[in-house]
Amino acid sequence: MPVISYDLPERFVAGAVGRPGDRAFYLQARAGRRVTSVGLEKFQVTLLAERLEELLDEVLRRSGGEAHVPAVTPSELRDDGPLDQPVEEEFKVGTMALAWDPDDERVVIEAQEVTEGDEEDAEVGEDDPAIAVLRVRISAAQARAFAERALQVVAAGRPPCPLCGLPLDADGHVCPRQNGYLG
Numbered sequence: 001m002p003v004i005s006y007d008l009p010e011r012f013v014a015g016a017v018g019r020p021g022d023r024a025f026y027l028q029a030r031a032g033r034r035v036t037s038v039g040l041e042k043f044q045v046t047l048l049a050e051r052l053e054e055l056l057d058e059v060l061r062r063s064g065g066e067a068h069v070p071a072v073t074p075s076e077l078r079d080d081g082p083l084d085q086p087v088e089e090e091f092k093v094g095t096m097a098l099a100w101d102p103d104d105e106r107v108v109i110e111a112q113e114v115t116e117g118d119e120e121d122a123e124v125g126e127d128d129p130a131i132a133v134l135r136v137r138i139s140a141a142q143a144r145a146f147a148e149r150a151l152q153v154v155a156a157g158r159p160p161c162p163l164c165g166l167p168l169d170a171d172g173h174v175c176p177r178q179n180g181y182l183g
Contacts, residue, residue, distance in 0.1 A: 014150035049150035077145035
């Protein structure tokens, strides 16, 4: 599969489909009528959002405030809308990479399709035509908005147990802090 590229898409968001406890997570990019959705795990959404925040904060720190990186999400870029329907998964994400392009002041996000062996020495963006890659270039402000929304999507799941932190089901869960009794 080729590299699926978006340069300053109209929309780039993380979202979930399904009920808490049984949700499927997606990255979705849209430019005009073209929409690409790739599936990933909840922890990948969290890590991507956290690393984006760290990257932006580091760019801002190193530039001494000269880079066009907002410290918080601009209100006009907040996006609480649902994913574009229908959500048709292009591929499942395995490896992801982040980069800062100082020439264009853009964040580059690459999400590579999971492969059967997912070798540790495989690199994101390798020129293997059999592996699909979603490459998105967004502004720093778009990246802040993406990270904020992604963390909200993840937090909208099942509430954590106050004792052990594991997710609570509607009928409780077996809590290791209560020696296996329902919490």
